[in-house]
Amino acid sequence: MGVTFTQLAYFLAVADVRSFTRAAESLGVAQPTLSRQLKALETDLGAALVDRGGREGPVLTPAGAALLPLARRMLADADSARTAVAEIVGLRSGRIRVGATPSLCIGVLADVLRVFHEQYPDVRLELAESGSQPLVRALARGELDVALVIVPPSGADAALHTTPVLRERLSVASPTSERAPSSRGSMSVRELARRPLVVPRKGYDVRETALQAFADAGVTPHFAVEGGEMDAVLRLVEAGTGVAVVPDLVFAGRPRLRRTVLTPPLFRTVALARRADLVPTHAMQAFRRTLLSFLAVLSAGDGFTGDVQVLRPAEE
The missing domain is CATH 3.40.190.10 (Periplasmic binding protein-like II)
Known part of the structure; x- marks a missing residue:
């Protein structure tokens, strides 16, 4: 994968404010996301761009200083190109x-x-x-x-x-404040049926998938709370009300949730x-x-x- 405009924008933000935290805040992204993309840019270019060990914050390496004016010009040209094309294809409104x-x-x-x-x-x-x-x-x-x-x-x-x-895989979410539901890091649907379960309202495919998995295993789930939106389900799990079958995407940025995989695995497209x-x-x-x-x-x-x-x- 080549250099992307997003990676260059992240690099410029760090160069301008000399702080990964403030750069991420200015861009509205998580700091780990910014750090990963900057590292990917350095890997692609074959050189470190930022010295992360400075006392007063990250500073540009010689390679980073050489890239800085080029990155500014490339992003400015890209913005001009987007504006020109948008005017042609009608994306100035709609x-x-x-x-x-x-x-x-x-x-x-x-x-x-x-x-x-x-x-x-x-x-x-x-x-x-x-x-x-x-x-x-x-x-x-x-x-x-x-x-x-x-x-x-x-x-x-x-x-x-x-x-x-x-x-993406569907996994079991449980609160990190409590003991893991399985010491193996994985559990079967039969084992899951013995745990209090939080499920979202009808209309959520993850609910239907989980219930079908219980039916296929010949077991009946024990509901702690039934209904609600995904945010409410996750908060209930964090509070220790029960566990839930959720998509792996929701674990990002939720340190109070533990992920335990189901065996056999459940996936969705x-x-x-x-x-x-x-x-x-x-x-x-x-x-x-x-x-x-x-x-x-x-x-x-x-x-x-x-x-x-x-x-x-x-x-x-």
């Missing part, structure tokens, strides 16, 4: 209605929307957060333009054009979906490019917490 499941909003979409808004500030963004099944219905009714949805085991809806983008009978607008095409570019950057770095694989979609 609207895009995006849907996603709560776990994807937590784990991916917030950063993607930030990047998209920075690139196309005059395009109005509308976000709908719901379970995968309601999102598919909203796409069919024309209430959404695009949505990140879960591909069911039976396959995607024929009325939708889908681009698989992620494959995330796809970007739109109606197949409609020609995508320029804004929809731009959103797709932004999403895939963002995922490619993550894949080139340390990737995600847990078992999450970025898929490489074919060109539309």
